[in-house]
Amino acid sequence: MGKAQRQRQAAQVVRAQLAAEQRKKRTLIAVGVAAAVVIVGGAIGYGIYQGNKSSTVNEPTAATVNYGFESGEGPVAVDLYVDFMCPSCKAFEEQYAEPLQQAALAGQITLITHPVAILNRMSQGTDYSTRAGAASVCAANEGKFGEFSTALFAAQPAEQTPGLSNGELVDVGKGVGLGDTFASCVNAQTYAAWVDKGTEVASEDGLSGTPYVKINGEPVELKDFGTALDAAINAAGVGGVDPSASAS
Amino acid sequence: MVMTETEAPTLRGKEPAWRRAVPWVGVVCRLVLAGVWIIAGALKLPDLTESVRAVQAYKLLPAGLASAVGYGLPPLEILVGLLLLAGLFTRYAAAVSGLLQVAFIIGIASAWARGMSIDCGCFGNGGELAAGQSPNYFWEILRDVGLLLASAILVLRPRTPLSVDRWIRGE
Numbered sequence: 001m002g003k004a005q006r007q008r009q010a011a012q013v014v015r016a017q018l019a020a021e022q023r024k025k026r027t028l029i030a031v032g033v034a035a036a037v038v039i040v041g042g043a044i045g046y047g048i049y050q051g052n053k054s055s056t057v058n059e060p061t062a063a064t065v066n067y068g069f070e071s072g073e074g075p076v077a078v079d080l081y082v083d084f085m086c087p088s089c090k091a092f093e094e095q096y097a098e099p100l101q102q103a104a105l106a107g108q109i110t111l112i113t114h115p116v117a118i119l120n121r122m123s124q125g126t127d128y129s130t131r132a133g134a135a136s137v138c139a140a141n142e143g144k145f146g147e148f149s150t151a152l153f154a155a156q157p158a159e160q161t162p163g164l165s166n167g168e169l170v171d172v173g174k175g176v177g178l179g180d181t182f183a184s185c186v187n188a189q190t191y192a193a194w195v196d197k198g199t200e201v202a203s204e205d206g207l208s209g210t211p212y213v214k215i216n217g218e219p220v221e222l223k224d225f226g227t228a229l230d231a232a233i234n235a236a237g238v239g240g241v242d243p244s245a246s247a248s
Numbered sequence: 249m250v251m252t253e254t255e256a257p258t259l260r261g262k263e264p265a266w267r268r269a270v271p272w273v274g275v276v277c278r279l280v281l282a283g284v285w286i287i288a289g290a291l292k293l294p295d296l297t298e299s300v301r302a303v304q305a306y307k308l309l310p311a312g313l314a315s316a317v318g319y320g321l322p323p324l325e326i327l328v329g330l331l332l333l334a335g336l337f338t339r340y341a342a343a344v345s346g347l348l349q350v351a352f353i354i355g356i357a358s359a360w361a362r363g364m365s366i367d368c369g370c371f372g373n374g375g376e377l378a379a380g381q382s383p384n385y386f387w388e389i390l391r392d393v394g395l396l397l398a399s400a401i402l403v404l405r406p407r408t409p410l411s412v413d414r415w416i417r418g419e
Binding site: 049200 | 326412418
């Protein structure tokens with residue numbers, strides 16, 4: 001190997017080392033910048049997320065069970081999750097609200113209705129699902145959850161519209177005998193955060209669409225609901241006094 | 249050194265146009281994927297509980313895991329999108345992108361096979377469909393296969409122009 005060749009090789013090695021060092025340095029810079037972006041972005045994102053989540057969750061004065069309202073004291077527990085914007089919730093309400101109320105009155109079931117808000121994106125930014133749910137809590141505080149909920153479904157807005165304004169929600173309440181306390185509760189949206197919190201809890205608990213029904217804690221397909229309910233009532237040994245037969 | 253005479257013309261300049269365009273295919277893949285990931289992630293970010301519900305709607309994962317995926321997916325999507333946009337760690341970002349597409353294809357295909365009627369949740373919808381909407385599983389899968397292909401191209405050929413990776417290597 002000649003001297004010149006050796007020198008050329010040595011120079012090549014040095015160049016390669018320099019290049020490797022530069023790569024290392026630049027990799028570190030890139031990683032550093034990327035990490036900074038992630039951390040700053042994450043902090044900002046988290047801040048926005050926390051800001052969006054309304055801060056204080058006010059507990060309703062009405063008794064609640066797992067972010068729902070109870071009616072009846074029967075042995076069969078029926079959990080019903082509804083979004084007031086959801087058309088199939090309205091259909092479910094029209095089909096089953098009466099028989100369920102009767103079964104609750106007859107001491108066959110305990111109906112627990114959970115107002116949830118999963119369709120806020122359907123109301124052009126007015127968060128109708130949350131507002132309607134919060135209004136239903138105001139009604140529950142005055143013992144009129146059932147009546148208000150029925151009236152609210154009857155007045156259900158179409159999806160992809162802003163929905164009822166708070167004032168219109170108050171009017172629906174007036175229709176079932178709710179007054180000024182209710183009005184200020186609706187206008188202040190006192191329970192919006194409570195509804196959102198309940199929705200979060202329900203989501204983590206398996207809610208993925210509404211209406212979502214559980215009988216004695218077990219999720220039930222909507223098409224099987226009628227038969228599953230009858231079976232549960234019979235299994236509980238309270239089927240004798242069946243006033244719901246007329247409605248089925 | 250007679251050989252250079254025949255080799256020299258094939259260096260720069262005289263390459264056919266399509267050959268010079270090849271690296272830019274990678275740039276297009278990067279930008280398309282980056283756009284899709286950043287938009288998909290950003291749409292889900294404001295309502296993470298909706299994202300959790302979308303994952304749960306597939307009924308593939310146990311509740312705890314579904315929550316973790318629902319919360320974690322949007323930030324991950326944005327991260328992958330930003331890396332692809334910058335062209336930093338392109339091969340690894342593209343690999344994660346491809347794996348996510350595979351997972352989505354499996355999820356959608358299984359929802360289709362089970363006859364479920366859900367929205368793919370791809371762009372920040374909460375999983376359930378509005379009344380009267382029918383799922384479009386075929387097009388969703390086709391789109392994801394296309395994006396998977398773009399990811400695969402970048403895993404195989406991660407060196408693209410206009411990338412931080414290229415700056416790092418000093419090219």
